[in-house]
Amino acid sequence: MTIEILMPALSPTMEEGTLAKWLVNEGDSISSGDLIAEIETDKATMEVEAVDDGKIGQLLVPAGTEGVKVNTPIALLIDSTELPHTSIKTIADKPYLEKEKITTELKIKKPVKLEPNSSIITVREALRNAMAEEMRSDKKVFVMGEEVAEYQGAYKVTQGLLDEFGNKRVYDTPITEHGFAGIGIGAAFGNLKPIIEFMTFNFAMQAMDQIINSAAKTLYMSGGQMGCPIVFRGPNGAASRVAAQHSQCYASWYSHCPGLKVVSPWSSKDAKGLLKSAIRDPDPVIFLENEVMYGQSFSCPDDDDFLVPIGQANIEKEGSDVTIIAFSIMVGKSLEAADILNEKGIKAEVINLRSLRPLDTETIINSVKKTNRAVTCEEGFPFAGIGAEISAAINENAFDWLDAPVKRVTGKDVPMPYAANLEKLALPQVDDIVNACTEVCYKR
Amino acid sequence: MKKNISSLVKNKSKMNYDLDLLKDMYKKMLLIRRFEEKAGQLYGMGKIGGFCHLYIGQEAVVVGIQSAQMEGDSIVTSYRDHGHMIACDMDPKGVMAELTGREDGYSKGKGGSMHMFSREKGFFGGHGIVAAQVPIGAGLAFAHKYNMNNNVCITYFGDGAANQGQVYESYNIASLWQLPVIFVIENNKYGMGTSVNRSSAGDNLSDRGKAYGIESEIVDGMDIIAVREAAIKAIEYCRLGKGPYILEMKTYRYRGHSMSDPAKYRTRDEVEQIRKTSDPIENIKVLLNKMGVVDKVLKDIDVEIKSIIADAAKFAQDSPEPSPSELYTDITIN
Ligand SMILES: Cc1ncc(C[n+]2csc(CCOP(=O)(O)OP(=O)(O)O)c2C)c(N)n1
Numbered sequence: 001m002t003i004e005i006l007m008p009a010l011s012p013t014m015e016e017g018t019l020a021k022w023l024v025n026e027g028d029s030i031s032s033g034d035l036i037a038e039i040e041t042d043k044a045t046m047e048v049e050a051v052d053d054g055k056i057g058q059l060l061v062p063a064g065t066e067g068v069k070v071n072t073p074i075a076l077l078i079d080s081t082e083l084p085h086t087s088i089k090t091i092a093d094k095p096y097l098e099k100e101k102i103t104t105e106l107k108i109k110k111p112v113k114l115e116p117n118s119s120i121i122t123v124r125e126a127l128r129n130a131m132a133e134e135m136r137s138d139k140k141v142f143v144m145g146e147e148v149a150e151y152q153g154a155y156k157v158t159q160g161l162l163d164e165f166g167n168k169r170v171y172d173t174p175i176t177e178h179g180f181a182g183i184g185i186g187a188a189f190g191n192l193k194p195i196i197e198f199m200t201f202n203f204a205m206q207a208m209d210q211i212i213n214s215a216a217k218t219l220y221m222s223g224g225q226m227g228c229p230i231v232f233r234g235p236n237g238a239a240s241r242v243a244a245q246h247s248q249c250y251a252s253w254y255s256h257c258p259g260l261k262v263v264s265p266w267s268s269k270d271a272k273g274l275l276k277s278a279i280r281d282p283d284p285v286i287f288l289e290n291e292v293m294y295g296q297s298f299s300c301p302d303d304d305d306f307l308v309p310i311g312q313a314n315i316e317k318e319g320s321d322v323t324i325i326a327f328s329i330m331v332g333k334s335l336e337a338a339d340i341l342n343e344k345g346i347k348a349e350v351i352n353l354r355s356l357r358p359l360d361t362e363t364i365i366n367s368v369k370k371t372n373r374a375v376t377c378e379e380g381f382p383f384a385g386i387g388a389e390i391s392a393a394i395n396e397n398a399f400d401w402l403d404a405p406v407k408r409v410t411g412k413d414v415p416m417p418y419a420a421n422l423e424k425l426a427l428p429q430v431d432d433i434v435n436a437c438t439e440v441c442y443k444r
Numbered sequence: 445m446k447k448n449i450s451s452l453v454k455n456k457s458k459m460n461y462d463l464d465l466l467k468d469m470y471k472k473m474l475l476i477r478r479f480e481e482k483a484g485q486l487y488g489m490g491k492i493g494g495f496c497h498l499y500i501g502q503e504a505v506v507v508g509i510q511s512a513q514m515e516g517d518s519i520v521t522s523y524r525d526h527g528h529m530i531a532c533d534m535d536p537k538g539v540m541a542e543l544t545g546r547e548d549g550y551s552k553g554k555g556g557s558m559h560m561f562s563r564e565k566g567f568f569g570g571h572g573i574v575a576a577q578v579p580i581g582a583g584l585a586f587a588h589k590y591n592m593n594n595n596v597c598i599t600y601f602g603d604g605a606a607n608q609g610q611v612y613e614s615y616n617i618a619s620l621w622q623l624p625v626i627f628v629i630e631n632n633k634y635g636m637g638t639s640v641n642r643s644s645a646g647d648n649l650s651d652r653g654k655a656y657g658i659e660s661e662i663v664d665g666m667d668i669i670a671v672r673e674a675a676i677k678a679i680e681y682c683r684l685g686k687g688p689y690i691l692e693m694k695t696y697r698y699r700g701h702s703m704s705d706p707a708k709y710r711t712r713d714e715v716e717q718i719r720k721t722s723d724p725i726e727n728i729k730v731l732l733n734k735m736g737v738v739d740k741v742l743k744d745i746d747v748e749i750k751s752i753i754a755d756a757a758k759f760a761q762d763s764p765e766p767s768p769s770e771l772y773t774d775i776t777i778n
Pocket residue numbers: 146175177199203206522524572573574601602603604605606630632634635636701
C-alpha cells in the first residue's frame with residue numbers, strides 16, 4: 001500500500017521548516033531508521049529518519065523548499081508492508097488540532113522598529129554579543145556550563161564563543177551543577193569573572209547551596225574582603241510542554257536573598273545591556289532568561305559600551321489609568337494586553353522591571369501615584385511571589401494614592417502540568433491581564 | 445566485548461534458556477522499539493509535545509534485567525523511561541496516552557513523557573533531573589531492607605548522570621548500610637552532546653564503586669543474554685543481603701538525545717556501524733533463527749506487535765484531554 005510521508009515537527013515550537021535536502025531518490029528502497037531528508041528548523045538542521053519500510057514512489061516537495069508546514073505530505077512510500085491501520089496517513093487524517101500555541105510566542109508580528117545606531121537582532125544574539133564583547137575587553141571573563149562549547153549551547157546562546165575564544169575561555173562541564181557552580185564561585189574569589197550557564201534554571205536548584213551560602217553571603221561574612229563577581233545565567237520559567245520539573249520561575253527564590261542581584265531581560269536591548277552590566281558588576285548576579293524569548297527580534301544598540309544599569313526599570317508604554325508591572329516574557333504579554341485595553345478605553349502604563357533586586361520602587365511608585373491602580377504580572381507561583389513584594393511596596397509607599405486593591409496576575413498555584421489544555425490554564429495569559437486591569441478600573 | 449552468537453548458543457545449556465523465554469525477550473524488545481518509533485512519529489505530527497527521549501538501541505538492557513527480576517522488585521529511572529515502563533508490563537496504551545497528554549495516561553496527562561509511575565508494577569518513575577533517581581533508588585532499597593521483603597531496587601541512570609555528586613553519596617550509604625540496590629549505568633556513550641571521555645575522568649564508570657567497596661561488572665548491553673546473565677548474578681548477590689552492586693551496561697542510543705537534537709557530535713557512520721553490527725534485536729533474531737525459529741514466526745510476532753502499537757496510538761489520540769478541574773488535584777493529599 002502507499003503511505004504519505006509527512007513533514008515532521010522537530011521541536012516543541014516548530015510550525016514550518018525548510019526541506020533542505022533529500023537523502024533518498026525516487027525508486028530507492030528504504031527501511032525504518034534510514035535517513036531520508038535534512039530539514040532546517042529555527043534552531044538546527046535535523047536529519048529525518050524513515051518510520052516505515054518500503055520504496056520511495058515520489059518526492060512531492062523538492063529539496064530547497066522553504067516554509068513547508070508541519071504535516072504536509074512530502075513524499076510517497078509505495079510497496080509498504082505496513083498494515084493499513086497503522087499508516088501515517090490514517091492517523092493524520094484527523095485535523096491537526098492540538099498544535100495551538102501555549103505561549104504567546106511571536107503572536108504580535110508587528111514589524112520591529114529599527115532605532116538609530118542599532119540592529120534588529122534576536123534576544124539569543126544579543127546575549128551572545130554581550131558575552132563576546134565583554135570577553136574581548138576583559139580577559140578575566142570566561143564561560144562555563146553544560147554543552148556551552150562544542151555543542152554551541154543547548155539553546156545556542158553561546159554559539160561561536162568556542163571558535164572565537166578557544167577552550168581556555170569556554171568550558172564544557174560534566175552534568176554537575178553543584179560542583180561547577182562552586183568552582184565558578186572559587187574562581188571568582190580568585191579574581192576571575194565567570195559566567196556560569198545553567199542549561200535551565202531548573203537545574204540550578206542542584207547548586208542552590210553554593211549560590212546562596214557561598215556566592216551571596218561571603219562578602220558579608222568576610223567583612224567586605226571577599227567579593228564574588230560572577231554571573232549565573234540561563235533560561236528560567238516555562239518553555240513549552242516540558243512539565244513540572246522543567247517549568248518553574250525562580251525570580252522570587254533568588255530575589256529573597258540579600259547579597260544577590262537579580263535581573264531578567266525582556267527585549268534584545270535589555271538582554272545585551274543587562275548582561276554586560278551583570279558581567280561588569282562586582283557582585284553575584286542571577287540572570288534569568290526565557291527560552292520562548294530567545295528567537296524574538298528587537299532593535300538593539302550596536303555600541304560595545306551600551307549598558308542597562310542594574311536596578312532601573314523601563315516604562316515601555318505610557319498610560320494614565322492603570323500600571324502594569326511585569327518582567328521577562330510577561331512584558332510582551334502586558335503590551336498586548338495594553339493594546340486590547342486601549343480599545344476598551346483604558347490607558348495602561350507598562351513597566352518592564354528588568355531588575356528584580358534591587359527593585360526600582362521609585363519608578364513603580366511614581367507610576368502608581370499617577371494611575372492610582374496597579375496590576376503585577378509574573379509566570380511564577382503567587383505565594384510569596386514578586387507580585388506580593390511589589391504589592392507590599394505599593395502599600396507602604398502609595399497607599400493613599402490607590403483607588404483599588406493591587407491585583408496579581410501569576411502562574412497558578414500548582415506544579416506545571418504537561419497536558420496542553422492544563423498547561424495553558426496554568427500559565428498567565430493576555431486575557432488574565434486584561435481582566436485584572438478592567439477589574440481594578442471597576443469597568444466590569 | 446561483543447560475544448558472537450555461536451558462543452551464546454554454546455552457553456545455552458549453562459544459562460538454561462528455553463525458547464519461550466528468548467521469544468518473550470525478543471517480543472518485548474520489539475514492542476519497545478515499535479513503541480518508540482511510533483512515539484517519534486506522533487511527535488513529528490505534533491501529537492506529543494515538550495521533551496521526548498527515545499530508548500531505541502538500548503532495549504536489551506532493560507528487557508534483559510527485567511527477565512531476572514522477581515515480583516515486588518522496584519525500578520526507578522530517568523526521563524528516558526518508555527522502555528522501562530513497557531518492560532515492567534505497564535500498558536502501552538496508558539504510556540502512549542500520557543505522551544499525548546490525555547486523561548487515560550498513567551499520570552492523567554499531568555506528567556508527560558518524562559514523568560510516569562505505576563506503584564502496581566513497581567515503577568517509581570520517570571525523573572527529569574539528571575541523577576535525582578539515584579538516591580531515590582537507594583531509598584526504595586532501604587525500604588525493601590527495612591520491610592525485610594527480600595526485594596531489590598533496580599536503579600537506572602546514564603553515563604552523564606554518573607558524574608553527579610548524589611550518585612556517590614548514594615554509593616557510600618548503600619554500601620555502608622548494605623542496601624539491596626543494583627545501580628545500572630546505561631552507558632550509551634553520550635550525555636546529550638558530550639561523549640563519556642569528555643565528561644568523565646578515569647577509565648570506567650563502574651570502577652568508581654571500588655572506593656566504596658561495591659562490586660561491579662561491565663556488560664555488553666547490546667547482548668541481551670549477557671545482560672540477563674549479569675543481572676541474575678547481581679540480583680542474587682543483593683538478595684543475599686551482601687549490599688549494592690553496579691552494572692555498567694555498554695549500550696548506544698540510535699536517535700538524538702531528545703527529538704530536537706541534531707546530533708552533530710557524532711558521525712552518521714558511527715551510528716550506522718553499531719546498528720549494523722550490534723543491534724540487540726537483530727542479535728536475538730539471529731539466535732532464534734539458529735535455534736530453529738523460522739522467519740514466518742518472527743514476522744507474525746512483528747505483525748502482532750505492530751497492531752498492539754497501532755491500538756495504543758489510536759487509544760492515545762482518542763482519549764480526552766484531562767478535565768480542567770484536574771489542574772488543582774493531587775497537589776497535597778489533604
Ligand atoms: C540536573 C540536570 N542538569 C541538566 C539536565 C539537562 N539534561 C537532561 S538529560 C541530560 C544528559 C544526560 O545524559 P545521560 O545521563 O548520559 O543520560 P542519557 O540521556 O544518555 O540517557 C542533560 C544534561 C537535567 N535534566 N538535570
